[in-house]
Amino acid sequence: MPDMLVSHSPQQPDLVVAEAAATTPSQVVEAVARAREAARHWSATGGPGRCNALRQVSRALAARSQELEDLIVTEVGKPRGEARGEVARTLAIVDYYAQAALLRVGEVLPPNGTDLLYTERRPHGVVGLITPWNFPAAIPFWKAMPALAAGNAVLLKPSTAALGCARFLADLVAAHLPEGTVELVPGERETATAMIDLVDAVSFTGSTAVGRSVARRAAGRGIPVQAEMGGQNAAIVLPDAPIEATAVMLAGAAMGYAGQKCTATSRVVVVGDPAPLLEALEAAVKSLPVGDPGDERTVAGPVISSAAAAAVEDAAARVTRDGGLLVRGSGVDSAGHFVAPTLLWGLSASHPLNQEETFGPITSVLPVESAQEAVAVANAVAQGLVSSVHGRDVGRLMSVVRGLDTGMIKVNAPSSGVDFYAPFGGEKDSSVGPREQGATALEFYTSSRTVTIASPGGSG
Numbered sequence: 001m002p003d004m005l006v007s008h009s010p011q012q013p014d015l016v017v018a019e020a021a022a023t024t025p026s027q028v029v030e031a032v033a034r035a036r037e038a039a040r041h042w043s044a045t046g047g048p049g050r051c052n053a054l055r056q057v058s059r060a061l062a063a064r065s066q067e068l069e070d071l072i073v074t075e076v077g078k079p080r081g082e083a084r085g086e087v088a089r090t091l092a093i094v095d096y097y098a099q100a101a102l103l104r105v106g107e108v109l110p111p112n113g114t115d116l117l118y119t120e121r122r123p124h125g126v127v128g129l130i131t132p133w134n135f136p137a138a139i140p141f142w143k144a145m146p147a148l149a150a151g152n153a154v155l156l157k158p159s160t161a162a163l164g165c166a167r168f169l170a171d172l173v174a175a176h177l178p179e180g181t182v183e184l185v186p187g188e189r190e191t192a193t194a195m196i197d198l199v200d201a202v203s204f205t206g207s208t209a210v211g212r213s214v215a216r217r218a219a220g221r222g223i224p225v226q227a228e229m230g231g232q233n234a235a236i237v238l239p240d241a242p243i244e245a246t247a248v249m250l251a252g253a254a255m256g257y258a259g260q261k262c263t264a265t266s267r268v269v270v271v272g273d274p275a276p277l278l279e280a281l282e283a284a285v286k287s288l289p290v291g292d293p294g295d296e297r298t299v300a301g302p303v304i305s306s307a308a309a310a311a312v313e314d315a316a317a318r319v320t321r322d323g324g325l326l327v328r329g330s331g332v333d334s335a336g337h338f339v340a341p342t343l344l345w346g347l348s349a350s351h352p353l354n355q356e357e358t359f360g361p362i363t364s365v366l367p368v369e370s371a372q373e374a375v376a377v378a379n380a381v382a383q384g385l386v387s388s389v390h391g392r393d394v395g396r397l398m399s400v401v402r403g404l405d406t407g408m409i410k411v412n413a414p415s416s417g418v419d420f421y422a423p424f425g426g427e428k429d430s431s432v433g434p435r436e437q438g439a440t441a442l443e444f445y446t447s448s449r450t451v452t453i454a455s456p457g458g459s460g
């Protein structure tokens with residue numbers, strides 16, 4: 001008997017949202033065979049044909065966007081406003097890559113004694129996608145859409161916690177694309193491993209530990225691999241930053257969706273006297289609306305599981321034990337996995353809580369003397385996904401920007417939130433392989449072929 005996979009609602013843990021049997025390795029073999037056959041036809045459909053099919057997906061998704069929004073709220077506890085934003089982003093991603101199917105696929109170079117020299121980008125064939133639960137629509141689509149636009153077929157192995165969203169999306173795409181072009185393969189490690197061993201490229205988003213092993217396995221087969229992993233993102237606040245507005249922005253960046261984003265702000269590095277910012281942050285964290293994710297006003301709903309809630313409580317207990325101080329926002333007394341937003345300070349920059357990713361509503365304040373020291377502290381972690389800098393003086397802001405070692409930097413903007421058409425990815429332990437999103441994504445899902453053409457008997 002294959003294992004049964006079940007997703008539960010984080011605010012109502014008794015509610016089963018979706019169920020599926022785990023895909024066995026032999027079923028993965030079959031799915032890959034179907035996808036491989038489909039990929040031949042799909043790539044032969046040509047750019048305009050693929051553009052039309054993806055535009056139909058876009059229309060179908062637009063017609064069912066409310067349903068998807070509700071499912072995101074229920075299945076992964078994302079607050080309604082953010083869930084709506086994610087659905088809008090997902091739609092924009094489909095539209096963008098539908099058009100991208102019409103963009104140039106190569107270049108003509110000056111022939112060197114021959115008749116023609118050109119390059120063309122060709123799909124890999126079947127790509128395997130391993131996606132997380134925290135952006136259950138945007139991430140599967142920001143991987144699948146460029147892969148499909150380029151002419152690949154896709155196997156999608158979603159996180160079990162977002163099984164319902166993945167099925168919704170896979171069914172919606174399957175209704176408009178040839179059979180086998182998108183294969184949903186629910187499962188855990190065994191399914192993922194079987195998939196990595198058979199597909200032609202892999203894209204992963206999730207934890208650093210799992211991402212590293214996915215990358216190693218794929219690299220062992222010599223296939224292209226991309227892994228987006230954890231962050232330990234710092235926000236640097238310079239002395240001329242507007243205190244109130246910055247505190248509100250940082251509370252949102254740290255605690256929005258209960259901090260369950262790889263782009264969440266985990267450390268606030270404040271240059272100079274920390275007292276005014278700390279006071280404003282305390283007020284912002286204490287007044288942060290925590291509660292039912294279905295409610296329009298909610299900023300932080302429940303965390304995904306009881307284990308995730310326990311990890312935050314554990315971290316809070318460690319702060320006190322290790323001599324730090326903390327302020328906690330409002331908690332919710334319910335059967336759901338709610339935890340109070342937590343602001344901490346007084347721990348050294350090298351303390352594990354300032355080094356590891358908690359993936360919950362917890363952020364740490366670290367006072368420093370100078371902008372230079374702030375950059376050193378911000379960079380002194382293994383991860384390098386995103387950082388933010390807050391202040392007014394452009395020269396000073398830019399000198400901090402130049403010193404930071406993350407893949408993305410936001411100036412006077414929250415660390416979380418991305419532009420779907422701009423390259424997304426990090427440095428150090430945060431990423432392996434090329435950036436996601438935008439034009440680079442189309443490159444990742446294709447390889448370049450160089451063609452030289454000469455006349456019979458040789459030309460020139």
Ligand code: UN1
Nearest residue numbers: 205261262263416417418
């Ligand atoms: C965002 O900040 O809007 O898993 C996107 C994550 C990231 C995506 C963040 N890969 O949290």
